[in-house]
Amino acid sequence: MLVFIIRRLLQSLLALAVMSLLVFVGVYLIGDPVAILASPDATEVDREQIARALGLDRPLWEQYAVFVGEALRGNFGKSFVFGQPAMGLIFERMGATVELALVATVVSILVGLPLGIYAGLRPDGIAGRSIMAGSILGFSLPTFWVGLMLIMIFAVQLGLLPASGRGQVGSFLGLHSSLFTLNGIVHLILPATTLALVRAATTIRLARAGVREVLHMDYVKFARAKGLPERRVIGVHVLKNIMIPIVTVTGLEIGSVIAFAVVTETIYAWPGMGKLLIDSIVNLDRPVVVAYLIVVLFILVMLNLIVDILYSVLDPRVRLGEQKG
Amino acid sequence: MSETPTLEVRNLQTHFFTREGVLKAVDDVSFTVRAGEIMGLVGESGSGKTVTGFSVLGLVDPPGRIVGGSILFKGEDLAHAGEERLRALRGSRIAMIFQDPMMTLNPVLRVDTQMTEAILAHEQVSERAARARAAAALAMVGIASPEERLLAYPHQFSGGMRQRVAIAIAMLHRPDLIIADEPTTALDVTIQGQILYEVQKLCRETGTALVWVTHDLTVVAGLADTVSVMYAGKIVEQGRVDDVLDRPLHPYTNGLLGSVPSRNRRGQKLRQIPGMTPSLLRLPQGCAFRSRCPRADQACTEMPALAELAPGHLARCVHPHLETAGA
Numbered sequence: 001m002l003v004f005i006i007r008r009l010l011q012s013l014l015a016l017a018v019m020s021l022l023v024f025v026g027v028y029l030i031g032d033p034v035a036i037l038a039s040p041d042a043t044e045v046d047r048e049q050i051a052r053a054l055g056l057d058r059p060l061w062e063q064y065a066v067f068v069g070e071a072l073r074g075n076f077g078k079s080f081v082f083g084q085p086a087m088g089l090i091f092e093r094m095g096a097t098v099e100l101a102l103v104a105t106v107v108s109i110l111v112g113l114p115l116g117i118y119a120g121l122r123p124d125g126i127a128g129r130s131i132m133a134g135s136i137l138g139f140s141l142p143t144f145w146v147g148l149m150l151i152m153i154f155a156v157q158l159g160l161l162p163a164s165g166r167g168q169v170g171s172f173l174g175l176h177s178s179l180f181t182l183n184g185i186v187h188l189i190l191p192a193t194t195l196a197l198v199r200a201a202t203t204i205r206l207a208r209a210g211v212r213e214v215l216h217m218d219y220v221k222f223a224r225a226k227g228l229p230e231r232r233v234i235g236v237h238v239l240k241n242i243m244i245p246i247v248t249v250t251g252l253e254i255g256s257v258i259a260f261a262v263v264t265e266t267i268y269a270w271p272g273m274g275k276l277l278i279d280s281i282v283n284l285d286r287p288v289v290v291a292y293l294i295v296v297l298f299i300l301v302m303l304n305l306i307v308d309i310l311y312s313v314l315d316p317r318v319r320l321g322e323q324k325g
Numbered sequence: 326m327s328e329t330p331t332l333e334v335r336n337l338q339t340h341f342f343t344r345e346g347v348l349k350a351v352d353d354v355s356f357t358v359r360a361g362e363i364m365g366l367v368g369e370s371g372s373g374k375t376v377t378g379f380s381v382l383g384l385v386d387p388p389g390r391i392v393g394g395s396i397l398f399k400g401e402d403l404a405h406a407g408e409e410r411l412r413a414l415r416g417s418r419i420a421m422i423f424q425d426p427m428m429t430l431n432p433v434l435r436v437d438t439q440m441t442e443a444i445l446a447h448e449q450v451s452e453r454a455a456r457a458r459a460a461a462a463l464a465m466v467g468i469a470s471p472e473e474r475l476l477a478y479p480h481q482f483s484g485g486m487r488q489r490v491a492i493a494i495a496m497l498h499r500p501d502l503i504i505a506d507e508p509t510t511a512l513d514v515t516i517q518g519q520i521l522y523e524v525q526k527l528c529r530e531t532g533t534a535l536v537w538v539t540h541d542l543t544v545v546a547g548l549a550d551t552v553s554v555m556y557a558g559k560i561v562e563q564g565r566v567d568d569v570l571d572r573p574l575h576p577y578t579n580g581l582l583g584s585v586p587s588r589n590r591r592g593q594k595l596r597q598i599p600g601m602t603p604s605l606l607r608l609p610q611g612c613a614f615r616s617r618c619p620r621a622d623q624a625c626t627e628m629p630a631l632a633e634l635a636p637g638h639l640a641r642c643v644h645p646h647l648e649t650a651g652a
Contacts, residue, residue: 218423221384222421222423225420225421226415226416226442226443227412227414228442230412237434241433316478317432317480
């Protein structure tokens with residue numbers, strides 16, 4: 001197990017190195033940040049000054065070497081635009097995004113799992129069919145449209161919920177989250193619902209497919225033949241078997257939700273890091289983009305690791321040590 | 326013999342309502358099993374023997390349904406019992422052992438979980454007491470160091486071991502009736518012998534009635550007291566095991582016996598039953614076996630009744646092998 005974790009972390013370091021190089025070169029190829037940072041009437045001298053201050057006058061390989069050297073000491077550079085440490089900028093906004101992503105994921109499971117199981121148990125009933133039809137909508141409706149419609153209905157027409165921004169942030173046990181204030185929770189409802197919709201649709205389909213498959217297994221019939229109550233047959237024997245794919249997909253999706261909740265954050269003016277990434281790309285703010293992707297990669301690697309560990313907890317046949325990869 | 330039989334199935338009909346039509350998987354099946362008695366339920370794949378077993382437990386999957394007859398378990402009709410009553414009987418009074426031991430245990434739950442839950446589903450005992458009983462049950466079926474094995478997952482057992490675990494689970498509540506659906510088919514011959522021996526011993530000791538569903542006549546010969554032969558959803562022959570196997574009345578039973586290789590007929594050509602089991606959706610009119618039967622003629626287009634042709638020996642045939650029956 002420990003060997004597995006260490007090997008996994010080493011692999012992720014390699015991925016990190018490759019990715020940082022790609023992003024470095026990529027941003028360099030897109031354009032010159034100095035052209036964006038300098039005011040339109042700046043002189044050639046001013047421009048050279050800016051370039052020198054940012055270290056952009058040196059050749060690319062040298063810039064990369066400096067970056068790597070600094071990064072190894074935990075310094076990921078300062079934002080060209082804000083002049084603040086890039087990591088600091090990201091962490092400032094990460095709380096809001098992680099909070100949104102986690103709430104959305106929890107909601108999607110709480111909604112998707114029971115609906116999916118129900119649809120799997122009664123595939124031919126009206127309710128079961130409606131759930132499946134609904135999940136297709138959940139898949140195919142574009143996030144921005146759903147967001148706008150939710151705002152239209154609940155904020156504009158009914159006036160029940162706020163349409164934008166993060167509400168009051170409370171703190172509890174040193175954690176800062178809008179979940180700790182009523183105002184914060186009210187602000188979370190619409191964006192979290194929007195974000196949860198697609199995930200819930202995925203969960204419904206996975207749960208339904210899983211139930212349909214597992215229900216015909218001999219061990220389910222054997223569990224019934226033992227005289228177990230139906231809720232134990234479904235809640236333990238079936239559920240534990242269908243959780244394997246659901247945990248895998250959900251775990252991986254949390255990562256992508258955190259990393260790329262840009263659309264939802266934009267619609268609801270949510271002060272998360274998705275917006276920061278878009279702005280930084282537009283401004284060619286390389287340190288922030290690189291630092292952002294490092295954070296995202298780190299989150300994805302961690303989630304992958306957690307998923308693999310959970311996988312071995314859920315499925316005893318999986319032995320982490322022997323696994324290659 | 327005045328006591329109520331453990332299981333008395335009367336004119337059971339279990340049909341599957343599929344899109345292609347009504348599939349009469351079990352069509353007018355009757356048999357009786359008394360306490361401590363072992364009945365072999367013999368037939369080819371698709372003859373309805375497994376569905377008969379599931380019908381007794383009320384575990385027929387939709388679109389299947391029991392549409393007629395009665396299943397009297399110690400006098401109580403299970404065909405019309407409520408789901409909650411059936412659940413209470415399942416596992417505690419009527420247990421089932423399945424065909425494929427690789428598939429019957431849940432792969433993601435430990436053996437102790439799967440055993441104690443079976444106890445706790447029927448009895449209010451402590452977790453600890455349930456564990457102790459589970460361990461004792463494992464020891465009873467010949468599993469070494471049961472305490473340790475309780476902590477294992479099914480994939481850490483061999484096929485034979487898993488079937489022993491399944492049998493131990495079936496025996497946990499000392500049921501009155503066990504339905505065993507080809508439990509040794511997937512196992513090695515040596516393991517098969519051991520398990521047959523264990524099951525037989527347990528039944529004799531505890532007075533459990535046993536319905537042994539199988540296609541293997543040699544197993545029936547060594548194990549059962551009575552035998553019912555099924556073909557296309559109907560019982561075609563029924564009687565004491567010696568009568569049926571030594572003096573088969575129905576050409577189908579005769580054919581089955583002829584297709585078993587035997588030392589007494591070394592060098593002779595193995596007889597076989599021509600053709601295949603007919604689809605239950607397209608059964609020939611009259612006797613379902615007539616398309617494959619060497620004795621069939623015009624009279625067979627009418628379904629014969631199951632008749633007692635020798636004392637305690639029933640067959641459903643127009644032209645039974647009465648000459649060999651010595652009646």
